[in-house]
Amino acid sequence: MEKPTPTYGSKQDFEKAVAEIQTKLGQDSISTDEDDLHQHGYSEWSSINADRLPLAIAYPQSTEEVSEIAKTCHRFRIPMNPYSGGSSLEANFAAAHGGVTIDFVFMNRIVSVHEDDMDVVVQPALQWMELNEKLQSTGLFFPVDPGPSAMIGGMVGTNCSGTNAVHYGTMKDWVINLTVVLADGRIVKTRRRPRKTSAGYNLTGLFIGSEGTLGLVTEVTLKLCPIPEYTRVGVVTFPDIGNAATAAMEVIRKGIQIQCIELMDEVQMNVVNRAGGTSRVWKESPTLFFKFSGTSGNVADSAKLAEEAIQPYADTFEFAKDDDEARKLWSARKESLWSMIALGNEGSSVWTTDVAVPISRLKDIIELSKKEMEDLNVFAGIIGHIGDGNFHGIILHDKNEPDERRRVEQCVHNMVRRALDMDGTCTGEHGIGIGKKDFLLQELGLDTVNVMRDIKLALDPRCLLNPGKIFN
Amino acid sequence: MEKPTPTYGSKQDFEKAVAEIQTKLGQDSISTDEDDLHQHGYSEWSSINADRLPLAIAYPQSTEEVSEIAKTCHRFRIPMNPYSGGSSLEANFAAAHGGVTIDFVFMNRIVSVHEDDMDVVVQPALQWMELNEKLQSTGLFFPVDPGPSAMIGGMVGTNCSGTNAVHYGTMKDWVINLTVVLADGRIVKTRRRPRKTSAGYNLTGLFIGSEGTLGLVTEVTLKLCPIPEYTRVGVVTFPDIGNAATAAMEVIRKGIQIQCIELMDEVQMNVVNRAGGTSRVWKESPTLFFKFSGTSGNVADSAKLAEEAIQPYADTFEFAKDDDEARKLWSARKESLWSMIALGNEGSSVWTTDVAVPISRLKDIIELSKKEMEDLNVFAGIIGHIGDGNFHGIILHDKNEPDERRRVEQCVHNMVRRALDMDGTCTGEHGIGIGKKDFLLQELGLDTVNVMRDIKLALDPRCLLNPGKIFN
Numbered sequence: 001m002e003k004p005t006p007t008y009g010s011k012q013d014f015e016k017a018v019a020e021i022q023t024k025l026g027q028d029s030i031s032t033d034e035d036d037l038h039q040h041g042y043s044e045w046s047s048i049n050a051d052r053l054p055l056a057i058a059y060p061q062s063t064e065e066v067s068e069i070a071k072t073c074h075r076f077r078i079p080m081n082p083y084s085g086g087s088s089l090e091a092n093f094a095a096a097h098g099g100v101t102i103d104f105v106f107m108n109r110i111v112s113v114h115e116d117d118m119d120v121v122v123q124p125a126l127q128w129m130e131l132n133e134k135l136q137s138t139g140l141f142f143p144v145d146p147g148p149s150a151m152i153g154g155m156v157g158t159n160c161s162g163t164n165a166v167h168y169g170t171m172k173d174w175v176i177n178l179t180v181v182l183a184d185g186r187i188v189k190t191r192r193r194p195r196k197t198s199a200g201y202n203l204t205g206l207f208i209g210s211e212g213t214l215g216l217v218t219e220v221t222l223k224l225c226p227i228p229e230y231t232r233v234g235v236v237t238f239p240d241i242g243n244a245a246t247a248a249m250e251v252i253r254k255g256i257q258i259q260c261i262e263l264m265d266e267v268q269m270n271v272v273n274r275a276g277g278t279s280r281v282w283k284e285s286p287t288l289f290f291k292f293s294g295t296s297g298n299v300a301d302s303a304k305l306a307e308e309a310i311q312p313y314a315d316t317f318e319f320a321k322d323d324d325e326a327r328k329l330w331s332a333r334k335e336s337l338w339s340m341i342a343l344g345n346e347g348s349s350v351w352t353t354d355v356a357v358p359i360s361r362l363k364d365i366i367e368l369s370k371k372e373m374e375d376l377n378v379f380a381g382i383i384g385h386i387g388d389g390n391f392h393g394i395i396l397h398d399k400n401e402p403d404e405r406r407r408v409e410q411c412v413h414n415m416v417r418r419a420l421d422m423d424g425t426c427t428g429e430h431g432i433g434i435g436k437k438d439f440l441l442q443e444l445g446l447d448t449v450n451v452m453r454d455i456k457l458a459l460d461p462r463c464l465l466n467p468g469k470i471f472n
Numbered sequence: 473m474e475k476p477t478p479t480y481g482s483k484q485d486f487e488k489a490v491a492e493i494q495t496k497l498g499q500d501s502i503s504t505d506e507d508d509l510h511q512h513g514y515s516e517w518s519s520i521n522a523d524r525l526p527l528a529i530a531y532p533q534s535t536e537e538v539s540e541i542a543k544t545c546h547r548f549r550i551p552m553n554p555y556s557g558g559s560s561l562e563a564n565f566a567a568a569h570g571g572v573t574i575d576f577v578f579m580n581r582i583v584s585v586h587e588d589d590m591d592v593v594v595q596p597a598l599q600w601m602e603l604n605e606k607l608q609s610t611g612l613f614f615p616v617d618p619g620p621s622a623m624i625g626g627m628v629g630t631n632c633s634g635t636n637a638v639h640y641g642t643m644k645d646w647v648i649n650l651t652v653v654l655a656d657g658r659i660v661k662t663r664r665r666p667r668k669t670s671a672g673y674n675l676t677g678l679f680i681g682s683e684g685t686l687g688l689v690t691e692v693t694l695k696l697c698p699i700p701e702y703t704r705v706g707v708v709t710f711p712d713i714g715n716a717a718t719a720a721m722e723v724i725r726k727g728i729q730i731q732c733i734e735l736m737d738e739v740q741m742n743v744v745n746r747a748g749g750t751s752r753v754w755k756e757s758p759t760l761f762f763k764f765s766g767t768s769g770n771v772a773d774s775a776k777l778a779e780e781a782i783q784p785y786a787d788t789f790e791f792a793k794d795d796d797e798a799r800k801l802w803s804a805r806k807e808s809l810w811s812m813i814a815l816g817n818e819g820s821s822v823w824t825t826d827v828a829v830p831i832s833r834l835k836d837i838i839e840l841s842k843k844e845m846e847d848l849n850v851f852a853g854i855i856g857h858i859g860d861g862n863f864h865g866i867i868l869h870d871k872n873e874p875d876e877r878r879r880v881e882q883c884v885h886n887m888v889r890r891a892l893d894m895d896g897t898c899t900g901e902h903g904i905g906i907g908k909k910d911f912l913l914q915e916l917g918l919d920t921v922n923v924m925r926d927i928k929l930a931l932d933p934r935c936l937l938n939p940g941k942i943f944n
Contacts, residue, residue: 114832116721117831117832158670161668170668172674173641173645188917190920191897191916192895192915193830194830194896195830196637196857196897196900197897197899198632198902198903199898199899199911199912200912200916200921200924201681202644202681203920203924205674209673249588252590253590255697255698294773295729295777297767297769297773298769298770302770356667356669357666358589358667359667360586360588385668389666390668423666425663427669428666428668428669428670429668430670432672436671439671444662444671444672451660455673455930458927458929459923459926470672
């Protein structure tokens, strides 16, 4: 199939579109302020950035306003780039073809809570941590836990996950329905509110993970689940990372019920210690963090089984001494990317990559990748949602040193190619964005990517929605 | 959008296509035997049937042969209707526009088992129960459990589920990747084999539940999970169905860990007794069947919590006395549709319908539907995967009595409309097929169904794949 070559509106078209949006939604509904453009078009923690910025930032306040923006952009052929938390790592929200970035910041409300149905309707710019704070009195929570600043809209876009995924699954498992504005401004709702359905194509599942290239998500109904009665956090250290990976595989293979199982290498444990948030000093060796949850009998059984499974591989096994230590430890894990960036030198850049493999291959890929990262001679560590076969390499480097940048790039590319060779994926949870388009093609082949492209062109024939992402 | 009006090949085109398939794949690869056509085009347990039969049945032996069949059918514009277990209930496999029915019966193998990765690669005509028998020695199983005769291909097609869904989820949660033959014969694979991915559009999830209208599934990689160490089955009777539904909601709302929670009304309990497979006589009143599983501590905690939650509503609470009784009881539940058909009069037809609602509305819809079914004065019962808000009405009637048929139809349609009024769905697990196309439109609206149609036309512009299903 030929690569589509979309034609976008001219500078004049853009100016007319901005004027029309301002007429429809008010003067303040769209900004062309330089700082605003930079803030929405560039990210210091992204592995890559687009070589240009958006031309304007629109600030809709409702689904209907998003629809009006889309109708105008559609008429004048102006690209639309959706933006919520801005925490994604592969330039998923960058304005690769300029146009208007749509920031949902004013659409950050909980629309309704249905406690008895265990679901909640929210807008895209709600942070998942804020959602859980607000839900606390209901005894329910939303279990998908990516980086702390992530918002629901972007979480839908990348089909994100986090430490809870090994037990609770990923974003696609927690969305009941979506309200979506299509490229031409039509508003569709993918489902009503049953927790289970076989009615027609799974459009909800199609929009999730499509990185805003098929539609602009303006409302999301999320499943909730009861907060577990009892939680316990265990910390296990290992002589080397291979033993840690093997132990994790054993726990998964035995079906021991865990809420989380996270790998931190000795570099990451050093980061936790230096960040200092946990009020104690941890041993700086490869470590697994476990979270067990459920009833007390359940947690006791699972912890015992895990300890037995791990024992042949581990150095030390201890539990957090109380809820406060457990909470601080988990928060240190969640903040690790930002802690690491904070510890970098002036001018250093971070490259975070994310792959996943069938779990029997975890030990091999982690050992090989760890070795290669050590040889880089920069500040670099491995951290992983190891129960899903998913892990991240985080590499600090000076991107203004071309040789260093090239070696880091080589190391990341080798890691991804290794994952593909092992029948894995080039991204377990960060998405393709701009950064991994070539790898998607390697992973799935041209015919499969062409099926994606056919769907894209059917729903957005002018290629206006987040152009330049996932595939060309 | 205008309704597409596909033009199919003429009688001569059909004959050329059959000859070409025979040349390519051998004389026996395609049949036009009358009995064969009838067996593949009509189902006595379906709520509806097409008013015609397929013109031929093709029997491919490999993905490549399916691709060759598709290439020929594409060239001559012959409809292709995929067929595996033939147990679906809304004419999902009927040959609504004639053409060739593709029976996967010779593609019924386990291709490979990856024990350490906890996955298995299978062909579409493998029965899920046979799969589990063959996996037993690995300590792993595949938890999606629809009607016993269902096969993996059809299970993908309808995004089916079963009694385990409340704990383990539905088909879409257990498929890692699909090999699919597209309308024009191209072969695509939707993913490699990681258990988690964010790489591009979720094509796996799109093909699941598309009822063969987007592609012909020829190979499926399924996730597996460890067989629980310990299982216990509880049987609880209630004074009326409203109390049974309320008790079920309480258990779900409290997050008590159960593997299954199934509702049988007094009619279904009578069917279990009359079918006689459980070697004891059960009380014929509304009943919940529970399955608890996990470690022994886990099961003890959950059973105790469930008993406490249910106690205010129940008459009696007892556990199956041993594994054999538990197994027989579960098997009686799984066979209930067929047992009921077997107990019908000569010439009676069955209409099974399937809706799902947000769980807070379950009590209301079940009470109203039960009342209306009683007023029909025929042999009719309710059975439900009540933990998902999903239940079935099974109605035996004489379809040659126009008045009776009309009253049954009215009752079913009222049940579906009631589900939609409660923000539910017209089908929780059976799919749309021919039977529920109008309801899909009512449920989601024209714009949403048009998005499905746009996707269909992008992937199958000649409308050759299972035409006449899901939407017109």
